[in-house]
Structures are given as C-alpha cells and as structure tokens.
Amino acid sequence: MLEDTNLATxxxxxxxxxxxxxxxxxxxxxxxxxxxxxxxxxxxxxYPWPNLRKLWEAxxxxxxxxxxxxxxxxxxxxxxYHAIGFSWVSSATLxxxxxxxxxxxxxxxxxxIEVSLAREEPDCWTFTLHFPDPALVPGIANVxxxxxxMVRLMQAATSADFFPLAVMLPHDDQGQRQRYVDxxxxxxxxxxxxxGFSLRREDAEAHLPGDNPELANxxxxxxxxxxxxxxPERVASAVREILVEIMPSGTVRQDxxxxxxxxxxxxxxxxxxxxxxxxxxLRDETRRRLAEEYIRAQEMSLSQIAYLxxxxxxxxxxxxxxxxxxxxxxxxxx
Numbered sequence: 001m002l003e004d005t006n007l008a009t010x011x012x013x014x015x016x017x018x019x020x021x022x023x024x025x026x027x028x029x030x031x032x033x034x035x036x037x038x039x040x041x042x043x044x045x046x047y048p049w050p051n052l053r054k055l056w057e058a059x060x061x062x063x064x065x066x067x068x069x070x071x072x073x074x075x076x077x078x079x080x081y082h083a084i085g086f087s088w089v090s091s092a093t094l095x096x097x098x099x100x101x102x103x104x105x106x107x108x109x110x111x112x113i114e115v116s117l118a119r120e121e122p123d124c125w126t127f128t129l130h131f132p133d134p135a136l137v138p139g140i141a142n143v144x145x146x147x148x149x150m151v152r153l154m155q156a157a158t159s160a161d162f163f164p165l166a167v168m169l170p171h172d173d174q175g176q177r178q179r180y181v182d183x184x185x186x187x188x189x190x191x192x193x194x195x196g197f198s199l200r201r202e203d204a205e206a207h208l209p210g211d212n213p214e215l216a217n218x219x220x221x222x223x224x225x226x227x228x229x230x231x232p233e234r235v236a237s238a239v240r241e242i243l244v245e246i247m248p249s250g251t252v253r254q255d256x257x258x259x260x261x262x263x264x265x266x267x268x269x270x271x272x273x274x275x276x277x278x279x280x281x282l283r284d285e286t287r288r289r290l291a292e293e294y295i296r297a298q299e300m301s302l303s304q305i306a307y308l309x310x311x312x313x314x315x316x317x318x319x320x321x322x323x324x325x326x327x328x329x330x331x332x333x334x
Contacts, residue, residue: 004136005046005230005263006109009080010145012040014059017072022063032058044082044226044262049111053138060141066174069141070183073148078156080149082107082226087219089157090212095204097157098127100216104223110230111136116196124165125204128196140171143195148183150197157208165200168192229261235271236282243286247310254279288324291317295333302329 015026015037030037033055039045047055060068078085084104091097095117102115114130131137138146147167155162163185173180173190180188187198229238242257257279258268272279287309294305306317321329 004049004111006049006052006111007082007107008040008042008045008047009082011035011047011052011055013072013075013080013145014055015040017068017075018059018063021071022065024062026059029055029058029062042259042262046230046262049109049136053142056142056145057139060139066140067144067176067179067183069144070148070179072141073145073152074183076145076149076152078153081153083219083222084108085153087216087223088153089208089210090216090219091157091208092211092213092216093205093208094154094157094199095125097153097208098125098204100220101127104220104227106230107223107226119201120198123201124198125201126196126198128168128194130195140174143170147195147197151184157210158203158206162203163187164197165203166198168194168196168198170195230263235261235268236277239268239272239279239282240286243283244290247287247290248308250307250310250312252283252310284320284324287320291321291329292325292332295329298333305329 011030015030018024018026018029027037033051035047035051035055039047056069059072060066063071065071078089081088084101084107087100088097091100098117102117105113105115112131112133113136114132116126116128116130118126118128120126147169151163151167154164164187166187166189167184168189169180169192171190177190180190238261239257242260243252246252246256246260254268255265258265261268263271269279272282291305291309294300294308295302300308302317303314306314309317311317311320318329321327321332325332
C-alpha cells in the first residue's frame, strides 16, 4: 500500500504565500508541522499527509486570514501539478483533462480519496472528492487551496475569465462571501454535502486551444513513471536502476538513493525490508551482476569496470569480486 503522502508543491506554494502575501517567515510554520523545508528544493519530493494537514492549519492560523487557502490557490502554476499540469493544458477538452486527473491523482496525493467524475442533470459534468476516513479529511484552507487551484488550472487551459458552473464547499463563507465569489466564481455554494465543482457540458466538452496529443501522452508517461517510483512493490527495481546510474560517482549512499526516490531514508529501509532485502545486499548484488557482465563482454579494462561500479581503485574491486565469486576478475575473464 502506498504511504499517505502528498506532492510537496502544495507546501511550496504555501511557503510562498506566507512570505509574499503576509510577510511571515514560513520556517516556524514548517517546524511546528514537523516538516523539513529543504525538501522543497527537491523536484518531485513528497511530504507525509498528517504533517501537511498540520502545516495548512498552522499557516492559516499564523496568517490570521480565514481565506488563506484562496490566497494560496491563486498562486498555483501548471508545474504545481507535476506532469498532470502539462498534460492538462495539452488535453483536447476539460473533460479529458479531468479524466487524466482522476487517473493520475496519486501523483498529487496517495491518501485514500474517492474521486468521481460523472455526467449529471441538468446538462453538466461534476467532479467530486470524498474522504472515507474522517481522520484524513483536510481542513478549510487545504480544501479552498485545492479548489481555487483547480479553477486556476481550468483558466490556464481556457481563458482568464472562465469559471465553473458551480463550486461546492463543505463549509460556510466565514463572513467572506465576496472573496470566495471573486476567486471561485458566482456559482460558489457553501455548506454543501459534496466537495468539488460542476461544469456545463458544452464547457467540459469544448475543444481546447492547447490540444496536443503528443505532448499530453508524453506527460502521461512521466506521470506513470513517477507513480511507479512510489509503488513499494517496485522499490527494489527502482533502487537497482538508480544504483547503476550513480555508481560511477564513487559514492553510493542509501540516503542519496532515498532522496532521488522522493522518500525518507526510514521509508526506503522499511519498504526494502518488506521485500526481504537490505540496501547493502541490493548494492552488492547489483555490483556483482554488472561486474560479471562487464568482464564477460571483454570490452573494458578492469580499472574501467572498477570505476563504473564505484570502487575507489582496482584492488578494492578485485577483492570484492573474489569475495563474491571465489575467483579474481582476471581468473573469471579467463
């Protein structure tokens, strides 16, 4: 099962909003939520959902603004949604873009969310979110930021004055009705039994000016690769691929691999353990397999092979190889 995490870009927007709109240093807010701000610099990084909930609650409290979520949502960019954002603006219609969001929503969040996109009467399409576990339900600021961000994404694909037919919020207007209307459109509904938005059928199915199947499909592939990297059942395979890539650097540390896989060191260790293998064993097995392949190919010198496998010198490689196989590299090559 995927760990409950969210893409860190939402937290990045939150930090920008605190700093630019309220003059607040976000470091204290992140510290209160138990989150490391330095991870914001890592492309594709993720944060645990429980900590993110605390972060949004703390940010709203620090700002003193009941509409903090709307402020943050207005800073959303296409890149905030990873590959989904780029495939969204390359989709043929908003309906197709929403279908992509449903398909790849785990890129944004692996939390247990029921996402629905359905045709309803009167003639409209409705997108809704439902959290089966009450303990995972986001707070007001988080909901507002997501729905405002979705409106921004729809405007990026259509026009700056586009608004959904309706935006359904599960809370009241907090005495800020006009700010909600300005951000989400005249169709905003408060204290709704649902969370999401509706689009007129003609708007949902209208051809978008950015329609580009080649770009959309290419970004779908990026989203699929990213999702694969989050799947615990494929962690060992992903680690092997990274090891092959970074071994020539000479430094093959587990925390470096964990960072490249957008997870904590403890999470990587736990996931590898669940697959019945340790990082050290995986590293040794990968080195041994590659060493045997390179030696059999007889296309490289032993010093070149030692370099590619991350050994400091040929003698260290030779000792390791003899430990693995009982033969020296020269004896193995014959």
